[in-house]
Amino acid sequence: MRSLGKYFIFMGSLFTRRETFSTYIRLITQECINVGYNSLFIVGIVSVFMGAVTTIQTAFNLVSPFIPDYVISLVVRDMAILELSPTIIAIIFAGKVGSSIAGELGTMRITEQIDALEVMGINASSYLVLPKVIACVIMYPMLVILSIFLILLGGYFAGTLTGILSSVDYLYGIRYEFIEFNITFAVIKALVFSFLIASISSYKGFFTTGGSLEVGKASTSAVTNSCIAVLLADYALAQLLMG
Amino acid sequence: MIEINNISKSFKGKQVLFDISGTFFKGKNNLIIGSSGTGKSVLLKNIVGLFTPDLGDVKYNERSFINGSEQDRKQIRREIGMLFQGGALFDSKNIEENVKFPLDILTDFPEDEKIDRVNFCLERVGLVNINKKMPSEISGGMKKRVGIARAIVNKPNYLFCDEPNSGLDPQTGIKIDNLIKEITSEYLITTIIVTHDMNSVIEMGDHIMFLLEGKKLWEGTNDEITKSDVKELNDFVFATQLMKQMYLR
Ligand SMILES: Nc1ncnc2c1ncn2[C@@H]1O[C@H](COP(=O)(O)OP(=O)(O)O)[C@@H](O)[C@H]1O
Ligand SMILES: [Mg+2]
Numbered sequence: 001m002r003s004l005g006k007y008f009i010f011m012g013s014l015f016t017r018r019e020t021f022s023t024y025i026r027l028i029t030q031e032c033i034n035v036g037y038n039s040l041f042i043v044g045i046v047s048v049f050m051g052a053v054t055t056i057q058t059a060f061n062l063v064s065p066f067i068p069d070y071v072i073s074l075v076v077r078d079m080a081i082l083e084l085s086p087t088i089i090a091i092i093f094a095g096k097v098g099s100s101i102a103g104e105l106g107t108m109r110i111t112e113q114i115d116a117l118e119v120m121g122i123n124a125s126s127y128l129v130l131p132k133v134i135a136c137v138i139m140y141p142m143l144v145i146l147s148i149f150l151i152l153l154g155g156y157f158a159g160t161l162t163g164i165l166s167s168v169d170y171l172y173g174i175r176y177e178f179i180e181f182n183i184t185f186a187v188i189k190a191l192v193f194s195f196l197i198a199s200i201s202s203y204k205g206f207f208t209t210g211g212s213l214e215v216g217k218a219s220t221s222a223v224t225n226s227c228i229a230v231l232l233a234d235y236a237l238a239q240l241l242m243g
Numbered sequence: 244m245i246e247i248n249n250i251s252k253s254f255k256g257k258q259v260l261f262d263i264s265g266t267f268f269k270g271k272n273n274l275i276i277g278s279s280g281t282g283k284s285v286l287l288k289n290i291v292g293l294f295t296p297d298l299g300d301v302k303y304n305e306r307s308f309i310n311g312s313e314q315d316r317k318q319i320r321r322e323i324g325m326l327f328q329g330g331a332l333f334d335s336k337n338i339e340e341n342v343k344f345p346l347d348i349l350t351d352f353p354e355d356e357k358i359d360r361v362n363f364c365l366e367r368v369g370l371v372n373i374n375k376k377m378p379s380e381i382s383g384g385m386k387k388r389v390g391i392a393r394a395i396v397n398k399p400n401y402l403f404c405d406e407p408n409s410g411l412d413p414q415t416g417i418k419i420d421n422l423i424k425e426i427t428s429e430y431l432i433t434t435i436i437v438t439h440d441m442n443s444v445i446e447m448g449d450h451i452m453f454l455l456e457g458k459k460l461w462e463g464t465n466d467e468i469t470k471s472d473v474k475e476l477n478d479f480v481f482a483t484q485l486m487k488q489m490y491l492r
Contacts, residue, residue, distance in 0.1 A: 121320040
């Protein structure tokens with residue numbers, strides 16, 4: 001509970017005594033490359049395979065002659081948009097970006113780089129953390145959209161190449177009774193999850209004390225806490241927006 | 244000149260500093276000495292504003308750093324340079340960017356003027372042709388030198404060094420000490436150095452403050468230190484046989 005209070009104070013400190021606008025533009029651009037571009041590979045691989053596996057398993061479970069083939073791709077589509085892309089990729093994002101944020105800030109803390117900034121009168125939390133949070137919130141929704149596309153692509157190849165369903169059925173299914181709000185919902189989830197991951201990981205890294213051992217612990221704890229927060233938020237958002 | 248008045252500081256109920264007062268002089272190497280864990284770093288951090296003391300005041304040439312206006316504090320910060328224990332260079336920036344950083348933040352000089360100043364400072368600490376290297380590519384002693392260059396790049400009136408020669412071999416340590424000593428008298432800086440190295444104390448201690456368990460026990464010069472009758476100070480100073488042989492004949 002105490003650390004929750006400290007977390008909110010930390011969030012507040014991000015927005016006080018800031019640097020110039022152009023400084024932030026430069027820092028945010030750099031961070032966008034760090035968190036977005038550098039995550040493309042892992043997000044791509046995971047998405048394509050999730051799409052393939054989901055298609056094959058859905059087909060395997062729907063062995064009734066009364067259910068038309070296109071239902072398979074419809075199920076894959078809804079799973080991708082509602083859960084697989086925003087939530088599962090968030091777990092991966094926490095593992096990759098969250099741990100690196102906590103590790104970087106933790107190292108800066110124990111090697112006194114953060115003190116060096118503060119001595120120069122820079123608000124280190126705002127200077128170091130705000131660009132990371134903003135970059136994550138900008139880039140993660142884009143990764144989610146990309147991931148949805150790649151899941152559907154992976155599903156398409158797995159489905160058509162193994163002869164589970166025809167390309168016509170697959171394309172019909174992913175357009176059948178498409179609810180546009182689901183995309184909005186996915187983007188909202190992505191915004192919330194990325195904010196949670198970036199801010200929790202920054203918090204864990206920023207307040208590291210001790211040595212390199214503690215930096216490792218801060219990284220691990222950043223990932224664990226981010227994942228828990230993402231799953232809780234996932235549940236809350238489902239209640240709020242779908243219920 | 245820096246004056247500290249009745250500084251006390253605790254962390255979570257555990258008091259680390261007890262009512263410390265003292266003066267640090269311009270153009271002199273002012274040392275804060277004492278064994279590990281006595282609160283030297285905490286005192287230094289209270290002076291530079293990384294911690295706020297629970298009680299007491301810190302005055303930079305009569306300007307209060309604790310109770311002064313935000314404007315005063317900002318101005319004082321511009322006049323401060325600090326060398327950290329491991330150098331505290333920014334990992335993501337190369338050597339030139341590291342040294343230039345205070346100028347980027349605190350001044351609006353044109354770029355070529357900044358680069359000139361950076362090169363001057365790097366040369367002053369004896370480093371040339373490493374501008375584009377990253378901190379991970381240079382040795383510990385070089386990192387300290389870069390740290391000194393970064394600390395003096397904005398022509399500070401006050402220089403702070405936390406254990407400037409710890410973690411270095413004795414020879415490199417002495418070189419760093421000499422560099423700080425020269426810079427201090429050359430630019431008439433008020434320099435405060437935290438150390439537990441007796442060699443530094445004897446070589447460069449113009450004015451020395453001795454701390455024990457968060458309390459100031461003694462203040463004086465390096466000539467006086469070997470003649471003091473404070474038992475705890477003698478225990479600290481003559482902890483090694485060599486020192487005993489040199490001074491207690
Ligand atoms: N940020 C902090 N929070 C709590 N305790 C601290 C903090 N910094 C230092 N201390 C405590 O203050 C005491 C003095 O530490 P320090 O000033 O680093 O000693 P040294 O004289 O070796 O530099 C130590 O007991 C240390 O545990
Ligand atoms: Mg110390």
